[in-house]
Amino acid sequence: MKNRSLVSISDYTIDEQLKILKLAAEFEKNPRQKILEKYVVASLFFEPSTRTRLSFESAASQLSAKIIGFSEAGSSSVSKGETLKDTILTVSNYSDIIVMRHPREGSAKYADEVAPVPIINAGDGAHQHPTQTLLDMYSIMKTQGRLDNLNITFVGDLKYGRTVHSLVMALCQFNTTFHLVSPTELKLPSYVKQHIKDKNLTYHQYTEMNEVIPLVDILYMTRIQKERFSDPIEYERVKDAYILRLPMLESAKENMKVLHPLPRVNEIDEDVDSSPQAYYFQQARNGVYVRMALLASILGVV
Amino acid sequence: MEERKELKVTAIKNGTVIDHIPAQSVFQVIHMLGLNECENQILFGTNLESKKYGKKGLIKVNNRYFDHDTVNKIALVAPTATLIEIKNYKVIGKKNIVIPDHVSKFVKCVNPNCITNHEDVITKFKVIDKKDVKLQCRYCEKTTAKDNFTFI
Numbered sequence: 123m124k125n126r127s128l129v130s131i132s133d134y135t136i137d138e139q140l141k142i143l144k145l146a147a148e149f150e151k152n153p154r155q156k157i158l159e160k161y162v163v164a165s166l167f168f169e170p171s172t173r174t175r176l177s178f179e180s181a182a183s184q185l186s187a188k189i190i191g192f193s194e195a196g197s198s199s200v201s202k203g204e205t206l207k208d209t210i211l212t213v214s215n216y217s218d219i220i221v222m223r224h225p226r227e228g229s230a231k232y233a234d235e236v237a238p239v240p241i242i243n244a245g246d247g248a249h250q251h252p253t254q255t256l257l258d259m260y261s262i263m264k265t266q267g268r269l270d271n272l273n274i275t276f277v278g279d280l281k282y283g284r285t286v287h288s289l290v291m292a293l294c295q296f297n298t299t300f301h302l303v304s305p306t307e308l309k310l311p312s313y314v315k316q317h318i319k320d321k322n323l324t325y326h327q328y329t330e331m332n333e334v335i336p337l338v339d340i341l342y343m344t345r346i347q348k349e350r351f352s353d354p355i356e357y358e359r360v361k362d363a364y365i366l367r368l369p370m371l372e373s374a375k376e377n378m379k380v381l382h383p384l385p386r387v388n389e390i391d392e393d394v395d396s397s398p399q400a401y402y403f404q405q406a407r408n409g410v411y412v413r414m415a416l417l418a419s420i421l422g423v424v
Numbered sequence: 425m426e427e428r429k430e431l432k433v434t435a436i437k438n439g440t441v442i443d444h445i446p447a448q449s450v451f452q453v454i455h456m457l458g459l460n461e462c463e464n465q466i467l468f469g470t471n472l473e474s475k476k477y478g479k480k481g482l483i484k485v486n487n488r489y490f491d492h493d494t495v496n497k498i499a500l501v502a503p504t505a506t507l508i509e510i511k512n513y514k515v516i517g518k519k520n521i522v523i524p525d526h527v528s529k530f531v532k533c534v535n536p537n538c539i540t541n542h543e544d545v546i547t548k549f550k551v552i553d554k555k556d557v558k559l560q561c562r563y564c565e566k567t568t569a570k571d572n573f574t575f576i
Contacts, residue, residue, distance in 0.1 A: 130565075206543050228539040228563025247537050249564055 124422035127234045127241040131252040131288055136295050143260050145415035145424060146408070153411065157423045158187035164217035165191035166209070168200060168224040173384060173406070174244050178221050181413035190216060207236050214239045219421060240420050248284050253416065254383060255288040257409040264408065265379040265401060266339055275301040275334050278344035278364050278389060280310040285383045286344060287314050294318055300325035301334045305360040307351060330363060336373040341366070343382045343389055368393040381405050433469040439486040441508040442498065447471050450481030452501045455575045457494065464488050477504065496524040500557050501573070523554045531575055533561040534568040547576065
């Protein structure tokens, strides 16, 4: 995968995705390696995303790469009116790879077209966030020992959640049975459901999560944002129905794990943190190993 | 004596005739080809009688011939259109128009948050539905349908 940008998860074949996951497992065993000592990683965050940025920078630091960049557009020449193209071309002179987060959809693809160095998309508007998808896949694989034939539940805002859409698409490659729990207003968009149908897979839709908990291997929680509702009364009515509380996990299978892309607000009760099913902080940690695997593969050192 | 049909739009000596344009798309085609800013003599008619389509539009552009890519773009708004090239009042060629697989520099992406609407990026689309004419943006991957076309 040397010099291959990662803009969209579909830029990599299934085999390549699995190769990254395998490599991430190697880095998890031995995370501190001086293999990127000679490389400079540019981390360009045109909009703030502390979690993703720190995860990438931690991955690069643990492999001894040098990091340059900015954490918001205000502290870069963007605030002086520089175009994305000029920023990318300039920074390409200073670095071997660019990790970028940008508020506009399609910005990563465009950057990839103009940049002589490879690009890793760390989120472009509501479009794609492929490293999140890979770290979710890694977390599922690690906790279940496989990606095939699993029952996976998504809970919360399934309409606007880019994370959910990308992960559902990726899991369609692995004979997944989907359980979709959301308020009626926030159901999974039909084009994503069509994708599931095209692969001859099954999905079940629910408005309540209790009945589905005993059935599943992964419970993927997401945040429901108030601003997504046209009717605030409707929000008040549904918001508590999508909060995971410790007693609800009594009926869960032993292997079941709770994932969440973080940050959470109140959709997972803090009591759940101590349960054996809670996996979201480990999931965030897995993001570092996956990003190490990506940096090392794209820079061609592994 | 041969009876001659009266032409609603006068014949041109040299240039291109685009015929059988759906009546409602005539102004779109004019815009698309940049004819609104063209210095050449242009004759056009719309809501003309057509045996085949009921009503049709027609454009005659003096002293201008269109390249292949341009011709194919016409297909996106006027799939029934036919294109005839004239020299010295004689037909010298007919061009078939085919809906292309890809188009660029044609319309704006419908997604207001697409990078192409914020930076100086040439729009590029894949034609994902040739019947209903739907274009998928190369950058943000959102679909722009015929009804939402804003020509660049």
